[in-house]
Amino acid sequence: MSYKNNISFIVPKRKFFKLNLIELWLYKDLLFLFVKRDFISVYKQTILGPMWFFIQPVFTTIIFTVIFGKFAGLSTEGTPQILFYLSGITCWNYFAECLTKTSTTFVDNQNIFGKVYFPRLISPLSIVLSNLLKFGVQFSLFLMVYFYYLFKEDTVLNPNLLIFMFPFLIILMGLLGLGLGMIISSLTTKYRDLRFLIQFGIQLWMYVTPIIYPLSSLNGKLKTVAILNPMTSIIETFKYSFVGNGSFSWAYLTYTSVITIFILFAGILIFNKTEQNFMDSI
Amino acid sequence: MDITRINIENLSKQYRIGEIGTGTLSHDINRWWYKLRGKDDPYKMIGSKNDRTANIDTNYVWALKNINFNVKDGEVIGIIGKNGAGKSTLLKILSKVTGPSNGKITVNGRIAALLEVGTGMHPELTGKENIYLNGALLGMTKKEVSSKFDEIVDFAGISLYIDTPFKRYSSGMRVRLGFAVAAFLEPEILIVDEVLAVGDAEFQKKAIGKMKEVSAERGRTVLFVSHNMNSINSLCNRCIYLKDGEIYAIGETNYIINKYLSDDSNGRFKISFKENQPGDEIAILENARLINSKKQTIEYSNITDKIGVEFTYEILKNGYFPIPNIRMHTSKGEWVFTSAEQQEENNCKIGKYTIVFWIPENFLNVENYLITIGLSTMSPLIIHFIVKDVLAINTIENINDRNEGHNQKIAGIIRPKLNIENKKH
Numbered sequence: 001m002s003y004k005n006n007i008s009f010i011v012p013k014r015k016f017f018k019l020n021l022i023e024l025w026l027y028k029d030l031l032f033l034f035v036k037r038d039f040i041s042v043y044k045q046t047i048l049g050p051m052w053f054f055i056q057p058v059f060t061t062i063i064f065t066v067i068f069g070k071f072a073g074l075s076t077e078g079t080p081q082i083l084f085y086l087s088g089i090t091c092w093n094y095f096a097e098c099l100t101k102t103s104t105t106f107v108d109n110q111n112i113f114g115k116v117y118f119p120r121l122i123s124p125l126s127i128v129l130s131n132l133l134k135f136g137v138q139f140s141l142f143l144m145v146y147f148y149y150l151f152k153e154d155t156v157l158n159p160n161l162l163i164f165m166f167p168f169l170i171i172l173m174g175l176l177g178l179g180l181g182m183i184i185s186s187l188t189t190k191y192r193d194l195r196f197l198i199q200f201g202i203q204l205w206m207y208v209t210p211i212i213y214p215l216s217s218l219n220g221k222l223k224t225v226a227i228l229n230p231m232t233s234i235i236e237t238f239k240y241s242f243v244g245n246g247s248f249s250w251a252y253l254t255y256t257s258v259i260t261i262f263i264l265f266a267g268i269l270i271f272n273k274t275e276q277n278f279m280d281s282i
Numbered sequence: 283m284d285i286t287r288i289n290i291e292n293l294s295k296q297y298r299i300g301e302i303g304t305g306t307l308s309h310d311i312n313r314w315w316y317k318l319r320g321k322d323d324p325y326k327m328i329g330s331k332n333d334r335t336a337n338i339d340t341n342y343v344w345a346l347k348n349i350n351f352n353v354k355d356g357e358v359i360g361i362i363g364k365n366g367a368g369k370s371t372l373l374k375i376l377s378k379v380t381g382p383s384n385g386k387i388t389v390n391g392r393i394a395a396l397l398e399v400g401t402g403m404h405p406e407l408t409g410k411e412n413i414y415l416n417g418a419l420l421g422m423t424k425k426e427v428s429s430k431f432d433e434i435v436d437f438a439g440i441s442l443y444i445d446t447p448f449k450r451y452s453s454g455m456r457v458r459l460g461f462a463v464a465a466f467l468e469p470e471i472l473i474v475d476e477v478l479a480v481g482d483a484e485f486q487k488k489a490i491g492k493m494k495e496v497s498a499e500r501g502r503t504v505l506f507v508s509h510n511m512n513s514i515n516s517l518c519n520r521c522i523y524l525k526d527g528e529i530y531a532i533g534e535t536n537y538i539i540n541k542y543l544s545d546d547s548n549g550r551f552k553i554s555f556k557e558n559q560p561g562d563e564i565a566i567l568e569n570a571r572l573i574n575s576k577k578q579t580i581e582y583s584n585i586t587d588k589i590g591v592e593f594t595y596e597i598l599k600n601g602y603f604p605i606p607n608i609r610m611h612t613s614k615g616e617w618v619f620t621s622a623e624q625q626e627e628n629n630c631k632i633g634k635y636t637i638v639f640w641i642p643e644n645f646l647n648v649e650n651y652l653i654t655i656g657l658s659t660m661s662p663l664i665i666h667f668i669v670k671d672v673l674a675i676n677t678i679e680n681i682n683d684r685n686e687g688h689n690q691k692i693a694g695i696i697r698p699k700l701n702i703e704n705k706k707h
Contacts, residue, residue: 006470010378010387030418037415041406044447115398116419117378276381280297 024119034126039133053137057093061086068212077214077245080149084239088211090142091238094135095173095231096202101127102181103198106189106278120275124182128174135170146242158244165241169234176230176260182267186274210235215247230256285390287471287503288353288376293385295346295371345371347527349385358497358504360518360535362542367524369507373397373475376505391470394420398475400460405449409440409459412448416463430466438462458485465492471503472496493517511539511678512648536680543582543676550674551581560667565604565657567667568594572675573638582676585697588643589675593655594636602659603630604666608639611671613650616695644699647692648679
């Protein structure tokens with residue numbers, strides 16, 4: 001038998017910022033199994049299976065087109081309405097799912113967390129990854145619609161080089177959702193109120209993000225507020241890069257990146273502080 | 283090689299009662315507001331008195347206090363104690379599910395904890411998918427699970443249902459599968475909470491056997507919590523007896539188990555009546571106790587020793603023929619026997635008598651027995667006194683004394699050693 005010197009300590013207070021990447025790596029299989037579980041279990045015993053991932057954005061797009069496009073007559077800056085709403089919804093859904101699901105990490109997993117140890121960060125990470133898969137499916141729907149309009153004669157779409165920023169935008173959204181979600185999940189261990197707050201908070205947030213209207217339709221104070229919202233520049237850049245309509249600014253995007261990194265670090269910090277003893281207060 | 287696998291120094295775990303758990307924001311603001319005005323916490327729980335409040339401040343409870351011990355490589359340690367003694371808290375801290383309040387634990391090697399069978403198994407996934415998921419949760423890599431997959435399925439006995447969703451499993455199958463995955467873990471240190479109590483008798487036997495194999499043949503270090511003294515006895519070399527969050531006793535398994543059982547409030551081994559003596563105007567009971575062959579009072583007994591039920595009664599009137607009798611029940615209420623003996627005429631006159639009923643050695647089983655003492659005259663029947671369950675005794679057994687090789691409790695309310703004749707033809 002080999003006696004490796006594999007000594008570890010269990011002590012009351014941890015280091016202020018402890019991110020044990022080696023341990024995280026050792027549990028990578030668990031991460032992928034969680035992703036697989038989340039992805040598979042959703043459509044087990046359904047007839048349409050993964051098709052359900054399409055249905056939700058399709059219907060939301062139809063509703064938005066009818067209500068905001070036809071009745072309210074909001075501007076889409078010349079972009080076909082269906083494409084305009086679908087692009088916003090696809091991106092927003094990814095962010096919103098990452099945020100809401102990670103924000104209940106501790107509450108949802110208390111049965112597992114209370115019985116077995118593994119790096120708790122695996123849980124929110126797996127949520128972000130399984131939602132990325134879901135996003136991939138929904139994005140393919142967007143691409144189909146996009147190509148339809150691209151080759152349709154009477155619409156003009158102007159994709160540009162910023163399209164290559166797309167993976168960066170996705171990562172940014174994922175990390176922003178993860179960071180915020182971790183902060184909220186840590187606070188929910190004590191204050192369950194936040195769970196209700198997040199439910200309608202995320203809906204309100206959608207309306208202050210340019211999903212159903214373009215940023216250019218705002219001006220004055222409203223515009224300043226919209227720009228302070230880190231999601232604004234992500235959505236606008238996404239639309240601009242694929243369609244050519246929208247407001248893009250490096251400054252806004254840099255601002256969002258800085259905010260995201262800040263929130264992510266704060267999230268990891270609070271999450272780490274919570275994970276050791278949260279079982280006592282949940 | 284003498285390697286210390288776990289070293290626990292001054293480990294304490296404090297729980298705040300009342301303050302956390304009511305935990306909504308409004309309460310906390312209210313609390314903060316009271317604190318600001320120098321008032322008491324308005325949500326301080328009423329009746330927070332607790333056996334474990336060694337601390338003066340009643341707002342705090344010590345679930346564990348100043349725990350110190352070492353576990354050497356290959357040792358199998360049993361942890362016993364009543365509910366609330368801190369056993370599970372200790373295991374939770376060791377398995378890093380929750381953190382300690384004070385102290386330090388040094389761990390040498392990989393720890394795998396089995397606090398519950400089948401943690402994280404998902405009802406929609408198949409048995410196969412769940413084996414991988416559960417294995418990964420317990421710290422195994424996909425490769426490790428794959429290499430043991432067939433053994434796990436075989437041990438659980440579910441090969442037919444391997445592609446069936448977990449939710450369609452019977453509860454027994456779920457438990458078996460959960461334990462099977464954990465049984466094939468290969469950590470240096472294995473922590474097992476009372477999980478073997480689940481499943482049917484056959485599976486329990488299999489599980490205990492597996493635990494033995496893990497500890498004895500593969501030299502793993504095991505920490506094992508159980509209320510089943512027989513499994514503790516058959517598995518552990520050393521035992522820790524926790525009481526109110528502190529180590530009450532630590533040492534060789536048999537010694538600790540005896541201590542634990544004799545401490546059990548179920549053991550009523552001596553009683554004397556000063557006032558309200560049971561009885562009538564003819565005879566009264568003075569005292570009763572349990573003794574061993576040397577006439578010493580005993581708190582528990584080994585089943586290989588004889589037990590005396592001794593009691594003293596006083597006859598106050600002549601002309602009656604009181605017959606002393608005892609009855610024995612198990613704590614579950616099964617009637618074991620009744621014993622009564624007609625006394626000589628000389629022993630029925632006014633005076634005090636002390637009588638002993640000897641229960642032979644190698645007769646009782648491992649059990650908690652209750653003894654009823656009575657005195658009555660026959661024809662016409664007069665019951666002078668009958669005191670139900672006045673004495674109680676725990677019987678234990680040193681498993682190493684057995685020669686038939688069976689290592690679990692043998693069924694039956696008694697276990698007499700019979701004379702067995704066996705002739706070859």
